[in-house]
Amino acid sequence: GIQVEQSPPDLILQEGANSTLRCNFSDSVNNLQWFHQNPWGQLINLFYIPSGTKQNGRLSATTVATERYSLLYISSSQTTDSGVYFCAVARGKLIFGQGTELSVKP
Amino acid sequence: EAGVVQSPRYKIIEKKQPVAFWCNPISGHNTLYWYRQNLGQGPELLIRYENEEAVDDSQLPKDRFSAERLKGVDSTLKIQPAELGDSAVYLCASSPPIEGRAQFFEQYFGPGTRLTVT
Numbered sequence: 207g208i209q210v211e212q213s214p215p216d217l218i219l220q221e222g223a224n225s226t227l228r229c230n231f232s233d234s235v236n237n238l239q240w241f242h243q244n245p246w247g248q249l250i251n252l253f254y255i256p257s258g259t260k261q262n263g264r265l266s267a268t269t270v271a272t273e274r275y276s277l278l279y280i281s282s283s284q285t286t287d288s289g290v291y292f293c294a295v296a297r298g299k300l301i302f303g304q305g306t307e308l309s310v311k312p
Numbered sequence: 313e314a315g316v317v318q319s320p321r322y323k324i325i326e327k328k329q330p331v332a333f334w335c336n337p338i339s340g341h342n343t344l345y346w347y348r349q350n351l352g353q354g355p356e357l358l359i360r361y362e363n364e365e366a367v368d369d370s371q372l373p374k375d376r377f378s379a380e381r382l383k384g385v386d387s388t389l390k391i392q393p394a395e396l397g398d399s400a401v402y403l404c405a406s407s408p409p410i411e412g413r414a415q416f417f418e419q420y421f422g423p424g425t426r427l428t429v430t
Contacts, residue, residue, distance in 0.1 A: 239418060247401060249355070249421035292354050299368060300345075300419060302354025 208233045212293055212303035219283050219310050227278040227306045229293030236296040238269050240278050243290040243305070252278070252291075283310045314338065316422030318404050324428045330392035333425045336385070337406030344381060345419065346389050347403040355403050361387065362410075394429045401426050 209232040219225055229238070237256040241249045253260050253267040255276065260267055264283075269276040280287055290305040317336040325331050337344050342363050347355035358377065360368040363384040372379065376395070381387040391398055405419040 237418075241421075246423070247426070248423050249403065249405075251418060251420060254418040294354070299357045299360065302356070304352075305354055 208235070208295065208297045208301055210293060210295055210301055210303040212291075212306050214306060215304065216307040217309070219308065221283060221285060221310055221312050223283050223310075224279070224281045225283060225308070227280070227291055227293075227308075229276045229278070229295075229303055231274050231276075231293075231295050233274070233297065234271070238271075238276050238296070239294045239300070240267055240276070241292045241294065242287075243292060245289055249292070280308075283308075285310050285312055316404055316406055316420055318402075318422040318425055320425055321423060322426050322428075324430065325394055327396055327429050328393040330390065331394055331427060332388055332390045333402050333404075333427075335387045335389070335404030335422060337387075337404070338408075338420055340408060341406035341420070342384065342409050343407040344387050345405040345407075346379060346387070347405065347421075349401040349403055349424070351400070358389070391427075394427075396429050399427055399429045 211230045213228045240252040243249050255267045255269045257269050257271045264281045266279045288310050290307050292302050292305045294300045294302045319334050344361040346358040349355040359372045359379050361381045364381050379389045401424040403424045404422045407419050
């Protein structure tokens with residue numbers, strides 16, 4: 207089946223720093239979503255981005271479907287950005303990566 | 313707009329006991345999903361409904377798990393009997409109606425039910 211790999215597995219930042227999270231997938235997909243799972247376990251939709259670039263405030267995402275990767279950019283990080291970031295691709299069903307655990311220190 | 317609602321939020325049971333989880337999707341969303349998320353991993357699909365029909369239940373352990381969505385709106389997931397390995401977070405998600413040939417629309421997740429089996 208399709209493989210979804212996220213990197214890095216964990217990341218520690220000082221408040222105000224920028225970061226880039228990567229998602230690689232092994233085959234063509236119908237769509238791709240980025241989620242943030244907050245410390246209370248709620249999965250929050252960040253982007254629905256099968257291709258191209260989208261921005262929402264301090265967050266932006268780019269998917270290059272032909273090269274089978276997506277990037278999530280977080281600028282001027284805040285402590286509330288802490289949690290796990292998941293990339294999920296659709297190929298018959300939504301398949302999640304293992305996540306990147308982000309910790310933003312004040 | 314109200315989000316996906318799940319109850320209970322937490323459940324602790326002894327092994328071999330039954331347990332049930334309830335989900336009410338976003339209004340107008342005809343596709344409903346149940347996922348299981350083990351600690352430190354991403355969610356994995358258990359079952360997908362299109363209206364009241366289960367169209368993908370290949371990952372549902374049918375010997376002990378069952379699900380229903382009788383009127384095509386809310387859904388119940390049941391485990392009977394529960395085993396220690398069933399401890400996990402059970403997530404429900406929903407999507408709006410599919411248009412054209414697109415297979416998957418954006419999925420919206422509920423807060424989950426954290427199950428602990430002792």
